[in-house]
Amino acid sequence: MNALMTRRQLLLGLAGAPLAAAFARRAGAAGKIDLKISHQFPGGTLTEGDFRDRLCRKFAAELAQRTGGAVAATVYPGSSLMKTNAQFSAVRKGALDLSLVPISYAGGELPELNIGLMPGVVTSYEQGMAWKRSEVGKYFSDLLADKGVLMVSWIWQAGGVACRSKAIVEPDDARAQKVRGGSREMDMVLKTAGATVLSLPSNEIYAAMQTGALDAAMTSSTSLMSFRLEEVSKQLVTGRGKAYWFMLEPLIMSRAIFERLPKDVQATVMQLGAELETFATEMAKADDQQVAVAYQKAGAQTHDLSEATVRRWQDIARATAWKDFAARNDRCAKLLALAEKTL
Known part of the structure; x- marks a missing residue:
């Protein structure tokens, strides 16, 4: 044995x-x-x-x-x-x-x-x-x-953001950037912050960033590595420690x-x-930890989020995406109300 x-x-x-x-x-x-x-x-x-x-x-x-x-x-x-x-x-x-x-x-x-x-x-x-x-x-x-x-x-x-040039840390950083959010609700938050949003699955992000059709993409830490986005990114905003969205x-x-x-x-x-x-x-x-190491090795700058920054993103979400989601039907409203109980 x-x-x-x-x-x-x-x-x-x-x-x-x-x-x-x-x-x-x-x-x-x-x-x-x-x-x-x-x-x-x-x-x-x-x-x-x-x-x-x-x-x-x-x-x-x-x-x-x-x-x-x-x-x-x-x-x-x-x-x-x-x-x-x-x-x-x-x-x-x-x-x-x-x-x-x-x-x-x-x-x-x-x-x-x-x-x-x-x-x-x-x-x-x-x-x-x-x-x-x-x-x-x-x-x-x-x-x-x-x-x-x-x-x-x-x-x-947890989600992070891969960026071709300018890092999207604060909501204001998203202004005038073409960003993949990953969901209707995340797209609403990005639009409110001034971004142009694109909708595509994570396995299509690399090509879009490579051609310049996309400036930044939000996706999970694992996908940030698995799809080799460090090859087309100069900045990384990590989801380690603090994050304003989880998938x-x-x-x-x-x-x-x-x-x-x-x-x-x-x-x-x-x-x-x-x-x-x-x-x-x-x-x-x-x-979440390894993605920062991988991007640093590729020459990208990495950024972590503070509690205050997370709250600023959360405030936009509450006023836009949460409100819109709850208004879609009674089931959405109940789901959101029950989710808020866990905060």
């Missing part, structure tokens, strides 16, 4: 052995279950690369192990299976099994989802992860489930597909998804 194996790991392995054997027997009788996991981020391995891709691979590997190979999952990185903006709708309709996707990308389809990139509403990882166990998280999960989507892993990421990028699953699975497989999927949330949070925090 490996000396590094803890007693807890051993007990978990022994407890899971009968379950895996049961799954294997079922697979032999009914056939193997194959799931597809799609995401837009660069591909890697279980141990190297973008942590969101690694999380999907860990999910797939552990799912196969716990079910004795009865359930397999294949990861399709880099939008290789389908286009980025089609993934949420495909999950909702049962045309795709799972996806790890910035939930606000589907805000045009379901406006309530823009709460997942609402500037100033989440200001720390601890607050964001507390949503799952609070009224706002339960309401959000129920809303998604009613639309055919299940939250498997809650994943929050919800969950691992989601089609409810229709989920409900076709045996009950014990359903339980395994949800348990595994919850276990991977700790990994996601640790990796996201590590990337």
Whole structure:
């Protein structure tokens, strides 16, 4: 036995052995279950690369192990299976099994989802992860489930800003710059600050900045590195320590597909998804630190935000994006009210 194996790991392995054997027997009788996991981020391995891709691979590997190979999952990185903006709708309709996707990308389809990139509403990882166990998280999960989507892993990421020339630290710095905000609500804040906004997925930012179509882009720390934006940036505003927006990028699953699975497989999927949330949070925090190192090595200047600066951005958001979001429908108003309880 490996000396590094803890007693807890051993007990978990022994407890899971009968379950895996049961799954294997079922697979032999009914056939193997194959799931597809799609995401837009660069591909890697279980141990190297973008942590969101690694999380999907860990999910797939552990799912196969716990079910004795009865359930397999294949990861399709880099939008290789389908286009980025089609993934949420495909999950909702049962045309795709799972996806790890910035939930606000589907805000045009379901406006309530823009709460997942609402500037100033989440200001720390601890607050964001507390949503799952609070009224706002339960309401959000129920809303998604009613639309055919299940939250498997809650994943929050702090955002930063990559800039071709002038750093956008204070709201006034955004004036006359062409900026990618990432959501309708973030775009409203930027417009109020005087920016021109462009809407495009994170895997298209590099080309837009390279050609000058974009001056700056707001995205997660992990994407700031994974998409090599340091190659086209001279300034970086980090999300480490303080941030005025956090992005919800969950691992989601089609409810229709989920409900076709045996009950014990359903339980395994949800348990595994919850276990991977700790990994996601640790990796996201590590990337908030690592992104500054990566950009400095590339010759870019880095800037951190003060509490006062975060409040100035939050004040604009409260007067614009929050107000607009709450007025869209009763569900949006309730989501925002419940989210504000966590501040």
